[in-house]
Amino acid sequence: SMPQYAVYGASGCGRGVMPLARTQLRNEGILNDNLVFIDDNAELHDINGHKILSYEEFIKADRTRSHIAIAIADSKIRQRLAERCCIDGLNPWTIIADNAVIMDDVRLDEGCIICPFVTLTSNIRIGKYFHANLYSYVEHDCVIGDYVTFAPGVKCNGNVVIEDHAYIGAGAIIKQGRPGDPLVIGRGAVIGMGAVVTKDVRPRTIVVGNPASLLSKE
Ligand code: UDP
Numbered sequence: 001s002m003p004q005y006a007v008y009g010a011s012g013c014g015r016g017v018m019p020l021a022r023t024q025l026r027n028e029g030i031l032n033d034n035l036v037f038i039d040d041n042a043e044l045h046d047i048n049g050h051k052i053l054s055y056e057e058f059i060k061a062d063r064t065r066s067h068i069a070i071a072i073a074d075s076k077i078r079q080r081l082a083e084r085c086c087i088d089g090l091n092p093w094t095i096i097a098d099n100a101v102i103m104d105d106v107r108l109d110e111g112c113i114i115c116p117f118v119t120l121t122s123n124i125r126i127g128k129y130f131h132a133n134l135y136s137y138v139e140h141d142c143v144i145g146d147y148v149t150f151a152p153g154v155k156c157n158g159n160v161v162i163e164d165h166a167y168i169g170a171g172a173i174i175k176q177g178r179p180g181d182p183l184v185i186g187r188g189a190v191i192g193m194g195a196v197v198t199k200d201v202r203p204r205t206i207v208v209g210n211p212a213s214l215l216s217k218e
Pocket residue numbers: 008009010011012013014038039040041042071072073074077081
């Protein structure tokens with residue numbers, strides 16, 4: 001059977017990722033009319049020239065030849081869907097925009113989405129299902145966990161550690177840490193848009209402003 005490819009989520013995030021998926025397949029020489037959206041709540045049958053299937057419809061085909069990118073910004077939903085896809089034997093699919101710049105010794109775990117104009121410099125470790133939105137960057141020696149989300153224009157400077165499920169709002173700037181003494185953004189923390197983060201952020205807290213300070217606890 002033909003391999004089949006899907007972008008899971010046909011809302012804002014998914015519609016931004018689909019053209020990248022299309023280009024990536026073309027660049028890899030994979031001729032594919034089988035590039036679809038999966039959405040469990042879609043009212044439409046197609047969008048921007050691609051069919052929309054439910055998850056149940058999509059997995060009727062040969063699962064070992066089925067590839068899924070999860071283009072949903074909410075990291076908890078992303079994890080739930082990723083785990084279900086894994087249990088069901090589907091292949092996670094990483095999508096990298098063809099104008100992204102990725103330098104030396106950058107390791108990306110499965111299922112990441114790297115949008116146009118993103119730069120990842122050198123010696124970086126990134127976990128599963130990272131989303132790096134438009135124009136964001138990650139500088140040298142950063143370590144990023146699983147299910148981390150960067151909105152557009154995030155500037156993450158060198159020697160920063162970002163734990164699982166953190167969400168970094170549009171245009172936020174994260175100060176560089178030091179070798180052996182990184183700046184740490186804790187698990188599930190939320191950084192408000194435009195925040196200037198100058199020190200560690202505790203897990204599951206929300207910080208905003210310049211310099212970024214605590215908004216509230218979850
Ligand atoms: N969605 C889905 N299955 C789920 C959860 C979400 O198909 O279990 C879809 C949902 O129907 C919606 C999309 O994922 O179309 C999420 O879109 P939303 O506008 O909430 O966020 P974004 O596109 O910014 O990630």
